[in-house]
Amino acid sequence: MTQFGQYPAPTHVIAHLSDTHFLGADEHATGREDECSDGALLYGVIDTHRNLRRALQQLERSGANPAALVFTGDLTDLGEQDAYVSLRQIVEPVAARMGSAVIWVMGNHDERQRFAIDLYDDDPATGLAMRPQDRVHDIDGLRIIALDSTVPGYHHGDITPQQLEWLGRQLATPARHGTLLALHHPPIPTAIDLMALLELRGQSQLAEVIRGTDVRGILAGHLHYATHSTFAGIPVSVAAATCYTMDLSAPLHSLSGVDGGQSFDLVHIYDDQVVHSVIPIGDHAAVSGFSAGFVQRMAALSPEDRLDIFSNKTSTVTVADVEAGRA
Ligand SMILES: [Fe+2]
Ligand SMILES: [Fe+2]
Numbered sequence: 001m002t003q004f005g006q007y008p009a010p011t012h013v014i015a016h017l018s019d020t021h022f023l024g025a026d027e028h029a030t031g032r033e034d035e036c037s038d039g040a041l042l043y044g045v046i047d048t049h050r051n052l053r054r055a056l057q058q059l060e061r062s063g064a065n066p067a068a069l070v071f072t073g074d075l076t077d078l079g080e081q082d083a084y085v086s087l088r089q090i091v092e093p094v095a096a097r098m099g100s101a102v103i104w105v106m107g108n109h110d111e112r113q114r115f116a117i118d119l120y121d122d123d124p125a126t127g128l129a130m131r132p133q134d135r136v137h138d139i140d141g142l143r144i145i146a147l148d149s150t151v152p153g154y155h156h157g158d159i160t161p162q163q164l165e166w167l168g169r170q171l172a173t174p175a176r177h178g179t180l181l182a183l184h185h186p187p188i189p190t191a192i193d194l195m196a197l198l199e200l201r202g203q204s205q206l207a208e209v210i211r212g213t214d215v216r217g218i219l220a221g222h223l224h225y226a227t228h229s230t231f232a233g234i235p236v237s238v239a240a241a242t243c244y245t246m247d248l249s250a251p252l253h254s255l256s257g258v259d260g261g262q263s264f265d266l267v268h269i270y271d272d273q274v275v276h277s278v279i280p281i282g283d284h285a286a287v288s289g290f291s292a293g294f295v296q297r298m299a300a301l302s303p304e305d306r307l308d309i310f311s312n313k314t315s316t317v318t319v320a321d322v323e324a325g326r327a
Contacts, residue, residue, distance in 0.1 A: 001299075002299035007270060010270050010275075011140075011141075011269050011271065012142045012269040013064050013065070013066045013067060013266060013267070013269070014068050014142075014144075014180070014266070014269065015068070015069045015100070015265070015266060015267070016070050016072065016219050016239045016264060016265040016267050016276070017052075017055060017069060017071050017072075017239060017264040018071065018072040018074070018220075018241055018242070019072075019073065019074040019107065019221050019239075019240075019241030019242065019243055020048055020051075020052050020071065020074070020241075020242050020243060021042055021048055021074055021075075021076065021109060021241070021243040022039055022049065022075065022076045022083040022084075022087050023041075023048065024039060024040065024078070024080035024081070024082040024083045025040070025082050026039060026040035026041070039082075039083060039086055043244070043257075045259060046243050046244050048077075048242070048243045049090060051243060051262055051281055053090060055242050055262075055264050055281045056090070056091065056094045058279065059098070059279075060097065060098055064266060065098045065099055065100065066098065066100050067101065067140060068100055068102070068139045068144060069091065069095055069102050069103065070103045070144060070182050071091075071102070071103065071104050072183070072184055072221035073105045073106055073107025073109075073149075073184030073222065074107030074110065074222065075110055075115070075119070076109060076110055076111075077109050079111030079115070080114070084115065084119055085118060087119075088119065101137065101139060103135075103144055103146055103182065104119045105133075105146045105147075105182045105184055106148040106150050106184060107221065108151075108154070108156070108157065108185070108198070108222070109155075110150065112129060112130060112131075112133055112148070112150070112152065113129045113130060115129075115133055116129035132150075132160065132163050133146070134146065134147055134163060134166060134167070138175070140177075141175060142178065142179075143170075143177075143178070143179040144182055145167065145170060145171075145179060145181050146182050146183070147163065147167065147181060147182065147183040149183040149185040150184065155198045156185070156198045156199060156200075156201060157184065157198070157199065157200035157222075158201045159183075159200070159202060159205070159206055164209050167209050167210070168209045171209070171210065171214065174213070175214060178214045180218070180267075180274075181210065181215050181218045181219070181234075183218070183219075183220055184222050185198075185199060185220065185222050186220035186221075186227075186229075186236055187200050187203045187207070187220075187231040188229040188231060188236050188238070189229075190223055192223075192246060192248070193253055193255075194255045195223060195246075195255070198222070203231070206232075207232035210234065216269075217234065217235050217236075217267070217276075218231060218235070219237055219239070220236065220237070220238045220239075221241070222238070223240075223246065224241040224244065224246040225238070225240050225245055225246045225248055225261070226263060226265070237265065237276040239263070239264060240264075240278070241262060242262050242263075242281060244257050244258060244260075244262070245260065245261040246258075247261075261280070262281040262282070263278050263280045263281055264279055264281065265279065266279060297322050297325065301322075305317075309321075
């Protein structure tokens with residue numbers, strides 16, 4: 001693809017999704033259409049399967065073919081086995097067609113044992129499934145570390161000293177394209193009072209371990225709204241949920257989950273920058289745009305002609321000429 005601007009193509013494209021909150025099968029659901037859920041509706045109204053299917057359809061349609069799909073926790077709502085099974089059934093065929101690795105991260109609504117056995121095929125006999133679900137993934141030289149920030153039996157987050165020691169050991173050797181740290185509880189403040197009760201504890205200890213390392217970005221979820229900040233000098237990006245979202249325009253000091261605003265993120269990794277872009281889930285009517293064919297015709301022109309046609313407000317050659325093949 002011709003480079004139109006100052007930046008070459010990203011070295012990696014990653015999709016960041018979060019908080020799918022799948023429930024187990026709804027025994028009472030019968031005769032639903034293909035796109036609809038075979039899992040129970042969350043709060044009786046949210047079709048979590050349909051929302052995720054739509055997100056994945058949008059991703060596949062885009063042709064972005066991300067190198068990895070990173071799911072930052074709360075994959076299921078109650079840690080049910082059939083919820084994990086249906087999640088894999090929906091995600092894995094799409095990931096296979098796009099050539100994407102799938103990276104699962106634990107959330108407070110998940111259960112470690114089921115997560116390890118149902119998503120990572122861990123052998124229950126080894127006892128590994130009871131431990132924090134920390135894993136290192138190598139995505140063409142980009143290291144993605146999934147860190148389990150959950151506390152069994154609770155909804156707030158924490159990371160044990162043993163986990164921090166393990167993380168420090170991993171980060172002692174830099175990766176070729178650096179590291180993304182993926183964890184469920186974001187190490188940033190939240191504007192929702194009640195969510196602060198469920199925040200990640202011991203953040204200063206985590207900061208000590210990752211400050212000055214090759215960690216280039218932190219991916220998180222849990223809040224159910226998209227937000228960005230920094231932590232220990234490292235950019236933090238929180239993906240909103242695919243199930244339902246928190247309405248930050250609700251009256252102060254309240255908490256309001258709504259069926260709207262669901263989204264996922266694309267993460268473009270460049271040599272010196274990491275760019276997070278929010279993609280709303282859903283079919284929205286196109287009102288303007290240019291085809292891939294138009295872009296191809298633009299690519300065939302000189303940089304000066306492209307600038308004249310697309311940027312110069314008084315150009316005599318218009319984009320309509322390019323669309324019609326007259327330029
Ligand atoms: Fe969640
Ligand atoms: Fe959560």
